[in-house]
Amino acid sequence: MTFLEKQDLAARMAELARSLAGPRSLDEVLSGVSAAALELIPGVDAAGVLLIGKERTFETVPKDARLTTELHRLQMQYDEGPCVQAALDDLIVRTDDFRTEDRWPRYAPACVEIGVLSGLSFKLYTSDRTAGALNLFGFQPNVWRGEAETIGVVLAAHAAAAILASQEGQQLEAALSTRDRIGQAKGIIMERYKVNDVQAFEMLRQVSQESNTKLVQVAQQVIDTRD
Structure with missing residues (x-):
């Protein structure tokens, strides 16, 4: 990434922080984070946040993200996959090519069949009642460059802060x-x-x-x- 590209990225991230700091609903903030991932990270073709409740209930934000919703649904059905693993355990879960992925023997082939070949998931620090992950998907393999994880971590922090603020407000x-x-x-x-x-x-x-x-x-x- 060149110096000018870094400057442009910093400006866009600052603008994102300002836009998410305003009075917005949780769904609006998480949808904004997902949209920012599509705009800021090369190789992202679909993005969304997976929220998992204590009774294994789950939801996807944005709610109208059909592809992301289906990818999340398959992971909950198979009880395996990068989004679930990031939400419940690891900080960052990266897949460069689902065609050669052996960590999730049922989920990976399902992704390939749908046309998704790469994935990148970030754990959201939420609470003991809700687990979450910001999940990015690409139609091409080997698309994640060094800045992808850096930007994703920042976006995940925005999403986690919004979730915690919403939970505190509800309490x-x-x-x-x-x-x-x-x-x-x-x-x-x-x-x-x-x-x-x-x-x-x-x-x-x-x-x-x-x-x-x-x-x-x-x-x-x-x-x-x-x-």
Whole structure:
């Protein structure tokens, strides 16, 4: 890569960072990362993010990326492949030619049949509840140059940061919802039984313990039966 090419790449990466820093949904950010991989990394013909849940549920972003979705589906079906390996174990998984790949005896031939001959996957640091990988695919063999892994790592970091931010936001939203429901239930109990705030909470806590039910569920039951 020449000096001018490096300058151009740096400028494009900076622009990507600015665009992804704005108020965007998780799907928009991950779709933007995938689009950036197609633009910035030579040899990439398809790209997408694989997210794997605890119950082996999975999804692909962008959702309309049919080829990437099918490649992810095959890996989950066979329980093998570079995307799954990167999501669950290795940091970077590279395949220069699926025709000679022996690590995944079922998945590699399926890729060749589809017309995909090379792959490059990057682990996303997400959380203990979700595993993820940024996955790049090429129709030609031996397409990955030195900058491919460097750029891919940066893009994967953007994707992982977006996922973690989304998860933190969901956790905060759930915590606020729980607090509001418990507060609402306490208010109902205080009015109904003429007790103070501390006594109302103790009544909720006692019912929760005796019924082996989460406190927020007891609170919701109080709310649902207030009439």
